[in-house]
Amino acid sequence: MKIYCVPGLANDYRMFENLAPKLLSQNIEYLEHLPPQHLKESMEEYAQRLYKTIEAQKEEDAVIIGMSLGGMISVELSKLRPFTKVFLISTVKHPAEMPWQIKLARRLPLDKVRLPAWLLRSTVKPVTWMMGVTNSDGREHIKAMIDSADPQHIAWAQYAAANWQNDLIPDNYVHIHGSRDEIFPAYMVKASHFIKGGNHYMIMDRADELAQIINQELASLMGQKALPFSSMK
Template structure:
C-alpha cells in the first residue's frame, strides 16, 4: 500500500538534523515528530502515546524511528498500525537490549552518572566514526544542543522499557558494526555491511532506497 506521509523520530540526544541526507520519493511528505517535554516518571509507552498525537491517522502513513526513536515507533505502531514501521539502528523488543544496559539499570547508574560526562563521551567517539567532517561538526552541535533533563529521563525510560510485541509490518535496518545496539542481539530485516550506529548519515543512499520501497514507489 502506498503512503504519502512518513513520520520520523530521531534518536536520543539528537533531533531532525540527523536525517539531513534522507530523501523520500517525489510527492511523499517527510514529517518530524519533534520531542515534547516528558512528564515526571513517565514511561516510554506513555510518552510515545503523547508524541503520537501529532500523527494524522486518517490516511495511510509510514513511521521511521532511529535508535531510541525506534523504540517509540514500536510503541506507536501498536496503536495506529502504520503501513510500515521502519527501525534504523534500533530494537523492537526490550529483550534485545545489551546486558550492560541491564547491569547499569540494576545499580541505577543512569540515576547518578553526570549527563555532562555522557555528552563528553559522545563527542569523543566522533574521532573514531565514519561521518564526513561536515556531519561530525553537525553531530557535535546536536550533542551540545541536547537537553540534559530529557537525556536523564530517556535513559531511565529505556532501561525500564518492557515490550514483547513486534510491529506487524516491520523493516529493521541495522549496521554490522553498530556498537551501541549490536545487530547480533536483535533481528534486523536488512543488514548494512561495515555500517555503525549512525548509518542514517554514513549510508544514506542505501537507507533512501529502502525507504522508497516502504512508500510503494
C-alpha cells in the same frame, strides 16, 4: 504518503537530513522530543503523549521511521495507530535485543541522574566514537545536536530505554541494521536488512542504501493495510 520521523537520543530532525531528501514521499513530519513529565516516565507513557501531537491527523497511508531510541518510540507509537509500515533503523524492537551493558543499567539509579549542560557537551567525543563517526563533518554534526539537546530528556531516555518493557512488535516492520553497529550489536538483533559495514551513524553516511530499501517498500504500499502484532512472549 505521510512519513513520520522519530530521532534518537540527543538527536533531532538533523539526523534525517541525508536520508529524507532521497525518500519517494516528501510529505515528512519530524516528531521532535518532548520534555519528560518525570524521569521515571515509561516509554509507553511517553509515546502516548507524543501520539497526542499527531492524533488529529488521520492520514490513511502513513508510515513511521524511527532511528535508535526513536525506533523504540516508534514501536510504542505503532500500538496507538495503524501505520502502514514501521521502519526501524539502528535500533531494537524488544528488550531481548539489547546488549548486556544496557540490561545492566537497569540496576543503576538512572532516574536520579541530573546531567549539567557542560557535562553533556563533554560527551561529544565518546558519543561519536560509539556511533562509529570518524570524520570531522560527522563529529560537528553530532556536536551541534548534543549542544541543542535537553539534559533532562537525555537523563529520562537513558532510564526509559534501560527499563523498556515490550512484548509486542508490529508485523509490518522493516528493520535495517548495520553489521558493525557499536551500540546495538548486530548479533543480538533480528533485522530485515543488514548493511554490511554499517555503524550506528549509517543513517547519515549510508543514506543512499537505506533510502533504496525504504523506497522499495514505499513503492509497493499503495492500498496496503497495517497488519496486527506478533507476541514476543
